[in-house]
Amino acid sequence: MPRQRTIRARPESAPPAALRLAREAAGPGLRRIHGLHALRTATVLAGAVALARLTGALIETGERDGLALGLVLGLALTCALAGAGLGAAIEGRSAVLEAEVGVRLIDAAQARLASMPARAAGELPRGALIAGLQRHPGALARLVVGHAAARRMMALGPVLTAATLALVSWQAALALLLATPVMIVFFALVGGMIRERAVAQEAALGRLATQFADRVRALPTILAAHGLAHETEKLDRRLAAYAEGTMGVLAVAFLNAGVLDFFASLTIAILAVFLGLGHLGLAEIPGFAGLALWQSLLILLLAPEFFAPFRRYAELYHAKAEGEAAADALAWAFAQETTAGTSAAAPSLAEPGVRGLVLPHAGPVPDFDLPRTGLVALTGPSGAGKSTLLRVFAGVEAPLAGAVLLPAEGPRTWVSLDTPIPAGTLRHALVDGSVATPEAAARAAAALGLADDPHWPGGLDAPVRAGAENLSGGQRVRVAVARLLLRPGIAFCDEPTAKLDPGNAARVRQALRAASRDRLVVVATHDPALAAFADRRVRLGAALPERQAA
Incomplete structure (x- = not known):
C-alpha cells in the first residue's frame, strides 16, 4: 500500500x-x-x-x-x-x-x-x-x-x-x-x-x-x-x-x-x-x-x-x-503530534506525489507527481530545500504542512556523503544487510570503479576501518551507490556526484540511471549532467516543476 x-x-x-x-x-x-x-x-x-x-x-x-x-x-x-x-x-x-x-x-x-x-x-x-x-x-x-x-x-x-x-x-x-x-x-x-x-x-x-x-x-x-x-x-x-x-x-x-x-x-x-x-x-x-x-x-x-x-x-x-x-x-x-479538534486539514492524494508541501526554512514546494519507476531530479539553488525535501521523502524530516504520498511501501536506501559504512572489507560493506550474492556484489563494485580503485587497492577485500576513516568522501558515496544497486525499494540520493572526479561521476550517473529502470530514484543535485539523465525534474523555487520525457 x-x-x-x-x-x-x-x-x-x-x-x-x-x-x-x-x-x-x-x-x-x-x-x-x-x-x-x-x-x-x-x-x-x-x-x-x-x-x-x-x-x-x-x-x-x-x-x-x-x-x-x-x-x-x-x-x-x-x-x-x-x-x-x-x-x-x-x-x-x-x-x-x-x-x-x-x-x-x-x-x-x-x-x-x-x-x-x-x-x-x-x-x-x-x-x-x-x-x-x-x-x-x-x-x-x-x-x-x-x-x-x-x-x-x-x-x-x-x-x-x-x-x-x-x-x-x-x-x-x-x-x-x-x-x-x-x-x-x-x-x-x-x-x-x-x-x-x-x-x-x-x-x-x-x-x-x-x-x-x-x-x-x-x-x-x-x-x-x-x-x-x-x-x-x-x-x-x-x-x-x-x-x-x-x-x-x-x-x-x-x-x-x-x-x-x-x-x-x-x-x-x-x-x-x-x-x-x-x-x-x-x-x-x-x-x-x-x-x-x-x-x-x-x-x-x-x-x-x-x-x-x-x-x-x-x-x-x-x-x-x-x-x-x-x-x-x-x-x-x-509532545502531542495531534489533538482532536485542532488538526489542520491536509490534501488527500489519489496518486503518488506532493500536495501543498511547506518545508521548514525553505517555504512552499510546487505540487508534483511521483512516478512508480524512473529518475527524479530535485534541482534549484543552494538553500532552496532540495536536501530537506529529500529527507521528507525518506521520513527523517517533517514538513510544516502538506501531504506526501510515495509510490510504494518497502525498504528505503539513502545515499549521501555521511552514509554509515560498517568496518570490515569492501565485500562486507556492500552485502551487509542485504541478500546479494557474491557475484552481484562483484558486479556492483566493478560498475562503480571500486574493484580496481588505485587509491583503495584490494578489490572486494579492501579494508574498511571503523567509521570508514580511511575512505574519502567520493569513495563513501560510490560504496553507498553500489549498495543501492544490491537493494530493492525506493532510493534517495543527496548530491551523489558532488565529490567525484569526472570518470567516477559518470559511473554514478550510469548506475543511478540503471537502478531507476525498475524503481523510483530521487536525487537532489546541482549536477546538470545528472539532471539531464532524469525522467522528471523538479526545480524548487519555480512556480511549476519541469518535466522531461524519458
Whole structure:
C-alpha cells in the first residue's frame, strides 16, 4: 500500500503527557500498594490495641498467666510480624513498580527519538538529553508511585487511627485532628519554595551536562588553544550551581520534616500530660480522666501512628517537586503530534506525489507527481530545500504542512556523503544487510570503479576501518551507490556526484540511471549532467516543476 503522510497543527498547550503516561503505567500496581497500605494500617492498629490491653493488664493486676493474656500476647506478636511483613512487601513492590514505570518512560522516549525528524533531534542538547534520560524517568516514577502512595495514606491512615482512638476517647482523637490543618498549611507554604528550587536544580543539571558534552567534543581544540584551565573553571562554576540547587531542595525538605516532627512531638506531649494529670487525679479533663490504664496506653501508642503518614509524606515531599520538574523536562519526548479538534486539514492524494508541501526554512514546494519507476531530479539553488525535501521523502524530516504520498511501501536506501559504512572489507560493506550474492556484489563494485580503485587497492577485500576513516568522501558515496544497486525499494540520493572526479561521476550517473529502470530514484543535485539523465525534474523555487520525457 502506498504511504501517505499528513502533517497536523500542534496544539498551543497540551497536558503533561509524560506525567499522564507515568500514571497510566503505575495505575494497576499502585492500587495494589494502596490495598497493602490499608491492610498494614489495620494490622498495626489491631496490634496496638492488643499490646495496650496486655501491658495494662500486667501493670494493673500483676497477672502473668491465664488463657486471655496468652491470646492477647499471641495476637500482638502476630500483628507485629504481619505488619513487618506487609511493610517489606510494600517497599519491595513500590521499588519494582517504580522501575517498571521508569523503563516504560525510557522506552517511550527512545521511540520518540527514533521517530523524531533528524533536524529536530539534532537540535536537542546532547548532554542534557543523556543526563535527563538517566534522571528524569526515575524522578517521575517516584512521583507517581512513592509520593502518590504517601499522599493517599496521609488521607486514609490518620482517619483510621482517629476512628480507633474515638472508641476510647473522642476528645483525644479530636486533639490529634486539630493538629492536622497546621501541617497541611505548612505543606502548602513550602510547596512553592521547593518547586522553584527543584526547577532551578534541573536547569542547572541540564546546563552542566550540556556544557560537559560540548567540551568533551571540542577537547582537542581546547587543548590546542591551551584553554583547559579556563574551561575547567567554567565547569566548576556549573557544578557548584548544581550542588547549590541540590542542597537548596534538601534544605527545604529537611525544614519541612523538622516542623512536622515538632508539631507531632508537641501534640503527643500534650496528650501525655493530660493523661498523666487524669490518672493522678490532679485535673478532671474530659476524655482524659477516668480512663483505664490500657486506654491511656493505647492513646500514647496510636498518637505516633497518627502522624506517621504525615512524616512519610514529608520525607517524599521533595519527590513531588522533582517529579513535576522532570515531567516538564521530558516534554520534548512526549509532545502531542495531534489533538482532536485542532488538526489542520491536509490534501488527500489519489496518486503518488506532493500536495501543498511547506518545508521548514525553505517555504512552499510546487505540487508534483511521483512516478512508480524512473529518475527524479530535485534541482534549484543552494538553500532552496532540495536536501530537506529529500529527507521528507525518506521520513527523517517533517514538513510544516502538506501531504506526501510515495509510490510504494518497502525498504528505503539513502545515499549521501555521511552514509554509515560498517568496518570490515569492501565485500562486507556492500552485502551487509542485504541478500546479494557474491557475484552481484562483484558486479556492483566493478560498475562503480571500486574493484580496481588505485587509491583503495584490494578489490572486494579492501579494508574498511571503523567509521570508514580511511575512505574519502567520493569513495563513501560510490560504496553507498553500489549498495543501492544490491537493494530493492525506493532510493534517495543527496548530491551523489558532488565529490567525484569526472570518470567516477559518470559511473554514478550510469548506475543511478540503471537502478531507476525498475524503481523510483530521487536525487537532489546541482549536477546538470545528472539532471539531464532524469525522467522528471523538479526545480524548487519555480512556480511549476519541469518535466522531461524519458
